[in-house]
Amino acid sequence: xxxxxxxxxxxxxxxxxxxxxxxxxxxxxxxxxxxxxxxxxxxxxxxxxxxxxxxxxxxxxxxxxxxxxxxxxxxxxxxxxxxxxxxxxxxxxxxxxxxxxxxxxxxxxxxxxxxxxxxxxxxxxxxxxxxxxxxxxxxxxxxxxxxxxxxxxxxxxxxxxxxxxxxxxxxxxxxxxxxxxxxxxxxxxxxxxxxxxxxxxxxxxxxxxxxxxxxxxxxxxxxxxxxxxxxxxxxxxxxxxxxxxxxxxxxxxxxxxxxxxxxxxxxxxxxxxxxxxxxxxxxxxxxxxxxxxxxxxxxxxxxxxxxxxxxxxxxxxxxxxxxxxxxxxxxxxxxxxxxxxxxxxxxxxxxxxxxxxxxxxxxxxxxxxxxxxxxxxxxxxxxxxxxxxxxxxxxxxxxxxxxxxxxxxxxxxxxxx
Amino acid sequence: xxxxxxxxxxxxxxxxxxxxxxxxxxxxxxxxxxxxxxxxxxxxxxxxxxxxxxxxxxxxxxxxxxxxxxxxxxxxxxxxxxxxxxxxxxxxxxxxxxxxxxxxxxxxxxxxxxxxxxxxxxxxxxxxxxxxxxxxxxxxxxxxxxxxxxxxxxxxxxxxxxxxxxxxx
Ligand code: SF4
Numbered sequence: 001x002x003x004x005x006x007x008x009x010x011x012x013x014x015x016x017x018x019x020x021x022x023x024x025x026x027x028x029x030x031x032x033x034x035x036x037x038x039x040x041x042x043x044x045x046x047x048x049x050x051x052x053x054x055x056x057x058x059x060x061x062x063x064x065x066x067x068x069x070x071x072x073x074x075x076x077x078x079x080x081x082x083x084x085x086x087x088x089x090x091x092x093x094x095x096x097x098x099x100x101x102x103x104x105x106x107x108x109x110x111x112x113x114x115x116x117x118x119x120x121x122x123x124x125x126x127x128x129x130x131x132x133x134x135x136x137x138x139x140x141x142x143x144x145x146x147x148x149x150x151x152x153x154x155x156x157x158x159x160x161x162x163x164x165x166x167x168x169x170x171x172x173x174x175x176x177x178x179x180x181x182x183x184x185x186x187x188x189x190x191x192x193x194x195x196x197x198x199x200x201x202x203x204x205x206x207x208x209x210x211x212x213x214x215x216x217x218x219x220x221x222x223x224x225x226x227x228x229x230x231x232x233x234x235x236x237x238x239x240x241x242x243x244x245x246x247x248x249x250x251x252x253x254x255x256x257x258x259x260x261x262x263x264x265x266x267x268x269x270x271x272x273x274x275x276x277x278x279x280x281x282x283x284x285x286x287x288x289x290x291x292x293x294x295x296x297x298x299x300x301x302x303x304x305x306x307x308x309x310x311x312x313x314x315x316x317x318x319x320x321x322x323x324x325x326x327x328x329x330x331x332x333x334x335x336x337x338x339x340x341x342x343x344x345x346x347x348x349x350x351x352x353x354x355x356x357x358x359x360x361x362x363x364x365x366x367x368x369x370x371x372x373x374x375x376x377x378x379x380x381x382x383x384x385x386x387x388x389x390x391x392x393x394x395x396x397x398x399x400x401x402x403x404x405x406x407x408x409x410x411x412x413x414x415x416x417x
Numbered sequence: 418x419x420x421x422x423x424x425x426x427x428x429x430x431x432x433x434x435x436x437x438x439x440x441x442x443x444x445x446x447x448x449x450x451x452x453x454x455x456x457x458x459x460x461x462x463x464x465x466x467x468x469x470x471x472x473x474x475x476x477x478x479x480x481x482x483x484x485x486x487x488x489x490x491x492x493x494x495x496x497x498x499x500x501x502x503x504x505x506x507x508x509x510x511x512x513x514x515x516x517x518x519x520x521x522x523x524x525x526x527x528x529x530x531x532x533x534x535x536x537x538x539x540x541x542x543x544x545x546x547x548x549x550x551x552x553x554x555x556x557x558x559x560x561x562x563x564x565x566x567x568x569x570x571x572x573x574x575x576x577x578x579x580x581x582x583x584x585x586x
Contacts, residue, residue: 072446119488135490135516184482362445381437382463
């Protein structure tokens, strides 16, 4: 019987024929934590009494509050650094960037199984790897044993057909899907994204879909690896890590959802849930105080290019604060080289060091009471950006950049559509 | 499980209680100080909850998609540390579900719609029954998968691995 991508990878990692619904113990290739979840993982790792970390690719990221904004967090960072030295893990330190971006650039290979103490660990699904978020203790045990237990998820196949209209991006595709199936529409399941519209997306655009799979509750958001994946690996100097991962033709899916992407318009997720999806026209009167372009969803070089193209030789509207944050050191360097940073700064923006920055509200960019932020991030829950009295709208980098110029939520192609 | 009937009062919460509402990101710096962090449990869902609830005598009752959002295990951990007996909800997000079990906090999915604020409840974990003493009715729930029962019985994943040294399926 045929297998989905999830079943294929998990079968390989548990050494037997794994089907949806089975409980298995699977080998962990990559384990990651970040500075908010790492300290608890470390303490529990030591409580259990493990002597060293097993997966060679165990990476402890310092990205959520980097550089540290408080003494308590500085101490947490040192706990992480000392632990890594003692037990043989890799530290990705202040300035390296967001865990999910750096993992894509440096560590993940198609066919891998990754567990990460961060919910957006599902980002790597776009590489044809089974990558999923768990809590600190699950990851601590994965680090210590080199394995984890899993219930093999059933898979919902999402087939994206047709061609995206101008000014519509993969962010709009995933917002559309989440609006359609709801924030728990894929709870416990894997999503598999297929179809010609996926084939046509670059690897960077695909990461956006997998990254936000968890916003529909999914355990993983998988995409078969192909030439785009190989190109990406080549660009980051790891072409030899390429491997083809595909579902079988006769794989069994719980459900198939077909979406013609040609019908999708630019989308907005309105406060305070990610499935509160609107067309821009429905929220076009919303005035914005802050625009945030960055995060593990849309802080890649291709995102910054799109935003810079819109902002070039222009100024953000009066009263709008523009914050731009490259997702990694490499993205930052590329943006400097390409002159994008110049464009952002000249447009009136500020650049934050690679990391999560304003996304989770433990760093700069916290909203004031009643303020509105339009962000390229993946979540808009009440309090997410540090103030429960703030309002967060989510959109693509193009919508964010255009809106920064106008001062209210605007379509990139305003007036042209 | 031995002593597996839990007793306490219902505190009602709604649908979509995200981990940001349970354990707000702005208290990030308190994550290595769990007792302090627990003073803010569920603060953005119900600001007075931490001061109203009674340790050892409280059930958190929620609607659908309980615990959606981030993977922070601190969310179920502070619910447990603050002294809640269990979480009852209509449905639960995946990572939160796993995390509850791993910290040793029973998480029960059942039809919570008729439970009212302040109802006295008894939860029998081994038979899968919630008794509503105040309103005099019972709700059944499915047992946990066996690996989760074992982890809960051990008192959480740390204790489970200490006891068995490995996963056993
Ligand atoms: S950028 Fe935001 S969503 Fe991504 S890992 Fe950081 S805090 Fe989480």
